[in-house]
Amino acid sequence: MTNMSISAQIEDPISWEINLYETAVEGQIEVIYNASLDPCWHIYSQFLDSDDGPVATAFYNEGNEIIEGVTECEPYMAYDPNFMMDLKYFKEEVYWSSLINMSDIASTDTLKGSLLYMVCDATKCLPPTDVYYALPLSEVNSATSRPDLCPPSKHLCDEDNHGEEDTQGEEEEGGLIWIFLMGFGLGFAALFTPCVFPLIPMTVSFFTKTSKTKAAGIKNALIYGFFIIFIYTALGLLLTATFGVDIMNVISTDPYFNVGLFLLLLVFGISFLGYFEIQLPQSWANKADAASDRGGIIGIFFMAATLAIVSFSCTGPLIGGALAGAATGSFEAPTAVMLGFSIALALPFMFFSAFPGYLNSLPTSGGWLNTVKVVLGLIEIGFAFKFLSNADLVLQLGLLPREIFIGIWIVVALTLAAYLFGLIHFPHDSKGAKISWKRKIVGAVFLLFGGYLTPGLWGGSVDAISGFPPPTFYSIWQHEDEHVEAHYRDYDEAMAVAIAQNKPLLLDFTGWACVNCRKMEEQVWTDNRVSKILNNDVILVSLYVDDRTKLPEEEWTLEEYGGKEFYIRTIGKKWSYLQASQFDRNAQPFYVLLDHNGTQIGGSAGYDPNPDAFLEYINDALAKF
Structure with a gap:
């Protein structure tokens, strides 16, 4: 593959210092891990309440066993839009500390280990990253130079982004x-x-x-x-x-x-x-x-x-x-x-x-007052199913797919129309009351609304109620042209298929913990125009930069690009280095189209939930293939 002549987009918002310090206890030293973050970026605590969110910060010894007893200060606890949950994190300057007993270690030895972390800002996250260290035990700093492990916040993000906060x-x-x-x-x-x-x-x-x-x-x-x-x-x-x-x-x-x-x-x-x-x-x-x-x-x-x-x-x-x-x-x-x-x-x-x-x-x-009450009651019944749909989507039970939800709303709309036309009655309605022309007009509106919703039963567009029904992929009908799945997760394998089928290769740099990647898959890939291209005109390969599957040891390497070291020991690190070294990017999602020589075709695309923007990018790139 060839390097791209585009402006550097490598983001490196964090720097680490790891040092040893004396303690008041003889035969014991303290390891202090210090992370300095750019304004508006944050790193996560060791102690997260859920495994469904970001990667927690973790510390490992030379044998790759987690180090117990690493202490940290009181983290911030706030809503994180990347994962749509409350999370514990640190910002600006953060320290972790662990104690080492020197009784069984020679002062001439070297303390080796690693740490794993993940950083995010308000809109994106970088893939989990490993930091490896080797500290000579002969180089121990005086306890008097030990830093304050819980420094107060400087509110750098508040000052630098005042306009954004106003917005x-x-x-x-x-x-x-x-x-x-x-x-x-x-x-x-x-x-x-x-x-x-x-x-x-x-x-x-x-x-x-x-x-x-x-x-x-x-x-x-x-x-x-x-x-x-x-x-x-x-x-x-x-x-x-x-x-x-x-x-x-x-x-x-x-x-x-x-x-x-x-x-x-x-x-x-x-x-x-x-x-x-x-x-x-x-x-x-x-x-x-x-x-x-x-x-x-x-x-x-x-x-x-x-x-x-x-x-x-x-x-x-x-x-x-x-x-x-x-x-x-x-x-x-x-x-x-x-x-x-x-x-x-x-x-x-x-x-x-x-x-x-x-x-x-x-x-x-x-009697018109009771008519108003009945109409409000039927409308409330229709809206009630929105909350049942919310529960069904979270639990993934498949009880209320998109078509059934729309069907319920059609039944409610037609019931309202029939009631307002006087075809059905409820307990408190006046018997034999004359139906006014105003009531019939409102009934006709609900009748038209029910008709408007009807195409939604077989996948038609119902944009007027967008956001109320379940998403298009949560459907009874399996629309083959709307279902997109990357059948390849290895670059070389996908490139071989692209050459054999004479199609360009679309790289999808993604992550298992990447929320914006899931949003693109749900909101953009399901668009009928996009799905047809991804299924028919390109070979799609998804490269997960946070895949922790170990590579064979003979494939382990240490690479450097843009002043950043890449310890390539996992599949995810392999793809992370590929993205950084060839495309000067390290944020996901990231999409780029390649020809059979591995050369980039056209521009590239990142997170934008607007299908039209992705279509503009992919069509422009395909025209140059």
Whole structure:
């Protein structure tokens, strides 16, 4: 193969120093391993809670046995976007320490060993790397020169990437706005349920009749609205404080919690259909109603509490959906969604108390309120299956593949259409009621929506609900043109096949622990246009740079490139050196197309989950083959 004339992309964000130090105990010395990292890079602790994430830092003696008792400082514990989990790591300057008993070792000997580590930044990881050392025991430093093993952070990443953090803050702020608007929309929907809508004129009438002046009535109504907002927002904070901020992350990741949430929303949805009512204890409502007779601000507070309790059978299911939709892992999200919900609920009470003349413009209560409730119930049942799908994907049970999920949504949409056209009825519907033209229009919308989803049953595109159904690869039908698998993991073997079939060779430098590699395989390789090329037009070989399988000893070598040593003793190190020495890259995923002489064709590609970007690269390279 030939070297590529491209700018160097070798990343080496860490440097090591390993030294020996005297201790206060005679016949004992201390080995201190010091890693210095570039800003915004981090290295992982020895003690990770899961084997499903990155490679933990480990220390080995000359016999390749792990060294016990290596101490480390208290690591940071934070969410790592590369592995989508909370992990223990260090940044900037980190030290490890172990003690060596010299009683059975001559001072003229050499202490040999190795260590294994993995480093990442916020977007990528480098493959696990070995560092080998040989320390003359005659070169022991004085204990007085021993460094501080737990230095304070210099916050280099915060200072160097202030603009990036500002952008992240803006993104979080934008996310909270959408969560607030979602809560506002659900609160607005709750207004048109049988439990809430009739209370608007009753409550406004109460304030206008019991207040001595119009100004007093408006003031009391505003206080009433404030207490509605206070009660519902406090509820969101109370739930989060009780279960913990991480409960929102649990919603997204824990399969059993997702199953529980599915059952909860399913029960709430069925209750909206009128088969049973979910109510808080009647004694709560009676006590709150009695307390509201006290008058003054305390009485107004208990009036708001009475509204929250008696309307729970209608608002409860919507609150559950709102909190589930606000699953972001912070106090801000449930606060924002409940604030939006309560403001939408409180505004009509405050507005009509200030301008009671507008009450005449409200439609009268009637069967249409139950229709709204049934529609909301069916929609909630449809959304409940999203949480069942989450659990199924995590456990990989195959119970709810993409086509079945879409089929359930089609059934829900057609049920909604049939109900709104008056073809089916539920327990609380008025018998023989005339179907309005407005109701028929909404029914037609759901009918069209069901028709739009139908092609999804056989793999068609349903982009309007992207993100809700399972991914395309989680399917009943095995679409051969969408399934991509690299049949080769050895360069020489794959090149021989490429020559025999007269096709170019596509190198896929990847890793077992590379999350972005999996994202490319799931989001890009499954694109119909990409999969056809990978299956038919190239020979694809996946070279795993973190493969720890040992090479035969006769193949062990020590290579150097770009000032970095490569101890090639494993298959992964062989491919890691190949990538670095031939393409000046050491981050994964990395894709490059070669001709039969091993010469690069066109450019190269890295992580970009946009299939169009990968298509542009591969088509350009193929045109030059």
